[in-house]
Amino acid sequence: MASYFDIDTYAPRKGDLPFNPEVQVVLAAWGKNKSGSVILGAKLATADEIDFQIDRMIKELESVRRRAKASLRARSKK
Numbered sequence: 030m031a032s033y034f035d036i037d038t039y040a041p042r043k044g045d046l047p048f049n050p051e052v053q054v055v056l057a058a059w060g061k062n063k064s065g066s067v068i069l070g071a072k073l074a075t076a077d078e079i080d081f082q083i084d085r086m087i088k089e090l091e092s093v094r095r096r097a098k099a100s101l102r103a104r105s106k107k
Contacts, residue, residue: 031058032089033056033086034056034086034090035093036052036054037052037055038101040104050104069086
């Protein structure tokens, strides 16, 4: 299963002016429908499909939250 969300981390590199490390939550997978709107996931036809898809996204976002915080802590210590 493809991940919908990920993180990008920004921290000063050697020779850069100092700045506080930052993270951004980004879309890792998406598509567009005919009208150009960004879509995440498949079309859903039942209440169970909706619950499954939303629960999966929530779990993935919770994982991204943990990874982003860990990344920020690690880069802040350098």
